[in-house]
Amino acid sequence: MRPFILVNCAMSADGKISTKERRQVKISGKNDFLRVDRIKAESDAIMVGIGTVLADNPSLTVKSDELKQKRRARGADENPVRIVVDSAARIPPNAEILHKGRGKRIIAVSSRAPEAKVRELEFVADIIRTGDMQVDLAALMERLHAKGIRSVMVEGGGTLIGSLFAQDLVDEFCTFVGNMVIGGADAPTPADGAGFVAEDAFSRLSLVSAEPLDEGVLLRWKVARSP
Numbered sequence: 001m002r003p004f005i006l007v008n009c010a011m012s013a014d015g016k017i018s019t020k021e022r023r024q025v026k027i028s029g030k031n032d033f034l035r036v037d038r039i040k041a042e043s044d045a046i047m048v049g050i051g052t053v054l055a056d057n058p059s060l061t062v063k064s065d066e067l068k069q070k071r072r073a074r075g076a077d078e079n080p081v082r083i084v085v086d087s088a089a090r091i092p093p094n095a096e097i098l099h100k101g102r103g104k105r106i107i108a109v110s111s112r113a114p115e116a117k118v119r120e121l122e123f124v125a126d127i128i129r130t131g132d133m134q135v136d137l138a139a140l141m142e143r144l145h146a147k148g149i150r151s152v153m154v155e156g157g158g159t160l161i162g163s164l165f166a167q168d169l170v171d172e173f174c175t176f177v178g179n180m181v182i183g184g185a186d187a188p189t190p191a192d193g194a195g196f197v198a199e200d201a202f203s204r205l206s207l208v209s210a211e212p213l214d215e216g217v218l219l220r221w222k223v224a225r226s227p
């Protein structure tokens with residue numbers, strides 16, 4: 001058993017999620033920002049790859065006081081469990097995600113994470129160890145389910161999302177498409193990594209909705225699975 005997995009990201013009109021130097025770009029507008037904050041507040045957990053932590057240093061906290069209050073009223077922490085997928089435990093000890101805002105943190109590591117760094121991280125986060133060279137994402141999702149986590153919102157980046165699609169671990173895929181062209185063959189896209197070659201390996205999607213939002217479009221897809 002695994003949680004429901006929603007991938008959410010913002011990309012430019014030409015399908016890039018940041019610049020080729022991996023510099024964060026403000027792609028979303030105000031309404032998309034509020035929508036993402038709402039989904040975050042409704043999720044049990046929010047997940048990013050270590051590449052995103054190193055590039056953007058996000059805190060991944062819920063921003064609206066009203067939404068935080070609603071979470072507390074239903075007996076939850078004011079922020080969802082924040083999860084970093086980080087095979088070698090490279091996360092800087094002063095990363096925002098480890099210190100800003102209340103709530104639990106999980107660092108998912110593999111067997112190659114140095115023991116000393118893991119022990120240091122245990123003061124601020126729970127550690128889940130799976131996989132040899134890289135975190136075993138399917139096993140991680142099972143462990144999260146066993147901890148009572150039923151919904152995970154994945155915020156990026158492209159490498160982590162690419163692996164989740166490759167392992168058929170995505171249920172819903174939401175992209176806000178913003179009104180800019182970032183360009184560059186090397187700029188990250190929503191699903192990077194090795195990519196698929198055979199057509200039968202592509203993740204097939206069915207469109208749930210396409211609606212104008214801010215100065216762009218919000219696309220919601222469900223992953224289509226054979227019955």
Ligand SMILES: NC(=O)c1ccc[n+]([C@@H]2O[C@H](COP(=O)([O-])OP(=O)(O)OC[C@H]3O[C@@H](n4cnc5c(N)ncnc54)[C@H](OP(=O)(O)O)[C@@H]3O)[C@@H](O)[C@H]2O)c1
Pocket residue numbers: 008009010011016017018019021022023024025027048049050051052053055056085086087088090133134135136137155156157158159160161163164188192
């Ligand atoms: N526009 C948006 O919505 C948005 C959102 C988030 C991020 N971003 C952008 O995305 C970029 C970062 O993306 P990224 O692709 O470099 O990094 P990422 O996807 O955040 O993290 C990738 C890293 O996760 C680790 N990992 C561990 N197990 C894995 C597995 N099984 N599969 C895949 N990855 C695994 C790997 O590092 P180890 O091997 O060391 O563990 C891998 O290099 C930044 O430029 C950021 O600004 C944009």
